[in-house]
Amino acid sequence: MDGRTARARRTLRIISDAHIGLINDGELKPSAKQIAARAGVSVRALWDHFKDMEALMASTAARQLAEQDEAFNPVPVGLPLAERVAAYSWQRAEILEAIAPLARAADLQRPFSEALQQNLQENLNRIRNDVERLFEAELAGLDRGHRTRTVLSICAASDWANWKLLRDSLGQSVEEARAVVENTLTALLEGPTTGPENTRKQNP
Structure with a gap:
């Protein structure tokens, strides 16, 4: 696995952790802005990895x-x-x-x-x-x-x-x-x- 792939996987994991964390806190429909803020990434980075919120939820x-x-x-x-x-x-x-x-x-x-x-x-x-x-x-x-x-x-x-x-x-x-x-x-x-x-x- 090269460095770029490893970074991409880490970012995916961080975004997923943030998504789960918000849901577990009771925010059942967190916005992209909320998820990105909790993950410590930009909203653009979030959309670079997921085409829409449905794709993020499915992942x-x-x-x-x-x-x-x-x-x-x-x-x-x-x-x-x-x-x-x-x-x-x-x-x-x-x-x-x-x-x-x-x-x-x-x-x-x-x-x-x-x-x-x-x-x-x-x-x-x-x-x-x-x-x-x-x-x-x-x-x-x-x-x-x-x-x-x-x-x-x-x-x-x-x-x-x-x-x-x-x-x-x-x-x-x-x-x-x-x-x-x-x-x-x-x-x-x-x-x-x-x-x-x-x-x-x-x-x-």
Whole structure:
């Protein structure tokens, strides 16, 4: 890496740090001037690295996802179901609380941002893959349609949109919201296994 590339990467990191810092301080839609001032760079330097605020938001969100992946410690699949559900609900609570400020800021732009929509889809894919890994023993006994519905229900219960509903709209504490997620997952994975819409594969 030559000196120019290294400086460019440092500047990108400084701008991203400033952006995240302002959002974490409650400024969900910081201006370019605010971000540049906090980063200690000129507004022109900011626009030299990002074509618009959408590009900056997408870059910051992608960085947070990458850091989240790097720090991710999967829940062991060998635990009993109740312990897996409890551990997973705590893990999701910690992640969702950590990303909450940036997620709230992204919500203000996401309907109009293709890049943020792509980041959202990538995050949902991560959640789905981990759900299928962690609860494969329970999912393996379901027919295809029921398996898909169960996986998607767990993903919906574990995602930011549900967490935001519990925390912001319903006024639940972190522990209360986490308990709701745990209860939901327990019901989905230990619930009724008979009936026309909820059947397990029968062993021959």
